[in-house]
Amino acid sequence: MVASPVNPPGTAPDIAAASGQSKKPVRLSAARRTAILKALADPRRFELLEHIARSSCPLGCSEARAALPISAATLSHHIKELASAGLIDIRREGKFHFLTLRPGVLEGLIALLARLESPTCPQA
Numbered sequence: 001m002v003a004s005p006v007n008p009p010g011t012a013p014d015i016a017a018a019s020g021q022s023k024k025p026v027r028l029s030a031a032r033r034t035a036i037l038k039a040l041a042d043p044r045r046f047e048l049l050e051h052i053a054r055s056s057c058p059l060g061c062s063e064a065r066a067a068l069p070i071s072a073a074t075l076s077h078h079i080k081e082l083a084s085a086g087l088i089d090i091r092r093e094g095k096f097h098f099l100t101l102r103p104g105v106l107e108g109l110i111a112l113l114a115r116l117e118s119p120t121c122p123q124a
Contacts, residue, residue, distance in 0.1 A: 058098035
């Protein structure tokens with residue numbers, strides 16, 4: 001995938017595109033928006049979300065742990081925070097857990113942030 005100059009690699013639009021998801025944006029409440037932004041503020045958590053987004057299939061926790069230099073307990077905490085914010089879904093199969101992006105959430109956040117762009121001042 002080639003990143004556009006507007007959306008450098010690792011940005012939310014880049015993650016949404018990598019996931020192959022172009023779902024209708026989810027409407028985000030103020031509380032959920034705050035939870036999402038807090039969850040994404042942690043660099044390791046954002047890195048984990050990137051791995052989940054770029055995975056062509058649901059990402060297993062063992063694959064996620066192998067990709068990140070963190071302990072199992074820390075990975076578990078980050079997964080819990082991403083799930084609590086509503087960014088990912090966790091599917092359990094026996095003792096295994098598989099992670100996927102929740103459809104439409106990143107698109108909703110992108111739409112919300114795009115509305116913050118100020119209009120051009122006619123006097124400038």
